[in-house]
Amino acid sequence: MTARIVSLLFDGFAYGMLLFVLSVGLSVTLGLMNFVNLAHGSFAMIGGYVTVMLMRSWGVPFFATLPFAFLAAAVAAVILERVLYRRMYRAGELDQALLTIGIVFISVASAAYLFGTTQQPVELPAYLRGRIVFGDFSFGVYRLFLVCAALLIMVIVVLGLDYTRFGAQIRASVDNQRMARGLGINVDRVFSLTFAIGSGLAGLGGAMAIEVVGLDPNFGLKYLVYMLIVVAVGGLASIRGAFVTAAMLGIIDIFSKYFVPEIGAFVLYAVMIGLLVWRPAGLFARR
């Protein structure tokens, strides 16, 4: 039983880490730039399809596809930001939400048209498959990889935001746009780049998610709710909050599916509503 619980805990944590990679970009764009981007999951889906196509058509190794997944999502995000999102920064949440829902609809239909509606499996390299055994406990190698990758990303994002020149520019642009402009920061470029990095991380998450949750045209909608929960409960713009919430969410989800499958996602939604009513700005809100 202990072994069972430990392995469930580990699986939940690894799943949570996947959610973290998927949502950390949303936490940045939504929290720092106040833009309700419901199309975040669609950028993740782009990353997923890039990885699948590269591996299948050109036989590119899994790890080598990850940078392309990141880049493809980032480029798509920059184009969308330039063409559409930029006009909406000052609009209300409702308009932003609807615009991005429209983009989600388009992305779902386009993915179904281009790749069909079936699940897209990937063949992982041998060294990522299998399990590592420690006495009674055994851990999936791929899940260990997820945990390590997520921790690495978390460290990079936190350090990048807090200690680099670009991170300081982001924070300045968000806190006071006019002042930042006055100091010579190219705010538009900062926002574009931030948006690109956030969406690129989603693309990376989408590529890493295929093995765990699969990939089909509805990916962007299906996991959107999870991403939004991570960001909303964790607190906007709080990377640490997103990390803790994602881990909790993954563990709660795996446990409730294992022990009380008949209640399903009910627990999750109830917990989310309760937490949001208790602390509307999220658990780890900065403001």
Next chain:
Amino acid sequence: MAQAAVETFDPQAALRAQVRWRLIEIVFWVATLLPFFVADTYLVLASQIAIMALFALSLDLIVGYSGLISLGHAAFYGFGAYTAGLLSKWGWGEPITGLLAAGVASMILGYLTSFIIVRISHFALIMVTLGLGLLLYELANKAHWLTGGDDGLQGMDVWPIFGVFRFDLYGYTAYGYSLAVLFISFLILRRLINSPFGLSLRGLRENPRRMPAIGAPSKHRIQVVYTIAATFAGIAGGLIAQTTSFVALNVLSFQTSADILVMLILGGAGRLYGGIIGVIIFLIARDQLAGMNPQYWYFWLGLLLVLVIVFLPNGILGGLAQLLSRGKKRGAS
């Protein structure tokens, strides 16, 4: 010159002018009778349009007039549908009382959730309304013994209206019934919107901080309007259950919440007829394009949504109004 204009401004006359029935409104409502005579093969669709129009009107109270956001309005629609459906399944198939029961059930649900709604705003509000919708969907999905879950609620027996008008296959009764309910609800809502209460809602939408300062208890008003909106959404849900003798789990889904929001925004929120026009365009387009793969329908819908949000922030009706006023100005000068 400008001062003279200010002095002659009569607020009561301006308000009265808003309340007055315009010719085009009367023409519109007379035109709703046309499907009976010219397009009786489309009566089932017409009935669906009337029901969704009522649903859109109820959402307009929240989104258009009060400036709140809801991504989970289907919760009340679905709750009403299941209430009416279960009542008739359990042996009380009288439609009008069933409809009232659906409204009351959703009203209670709306009143209870309104305590949560007034506490939060912005992004948290989006998330909580979304969460409440998903929560109810999960409940209905898992409570298979009660709702039939995925298979939908079957075995409804709806009695004839007033014991006379039987629900027929062609939708004569269904459309007449839905249209009557829509019209009565419209009259009530129109009166509500033009009342001082409705005016204070618009005040809240324009400036939520100033309204309490000039003595309007904003939280209480939001609770009231949210409850009213839930009630009418429940009635719309009851209608769809009774006219189709079936409740699909779909009534509670996020898709339904998103669809109705899209229809409302498409037509133009905050102008009563916006939702109705949006519903008409959306449902007729979907009906005409039904032969296509539904996935492609979502492509065009998404594109339309993006274009409307970017180019017509006030929806189709808002765009028309702008065109008209521009034309008038040009004509005057």
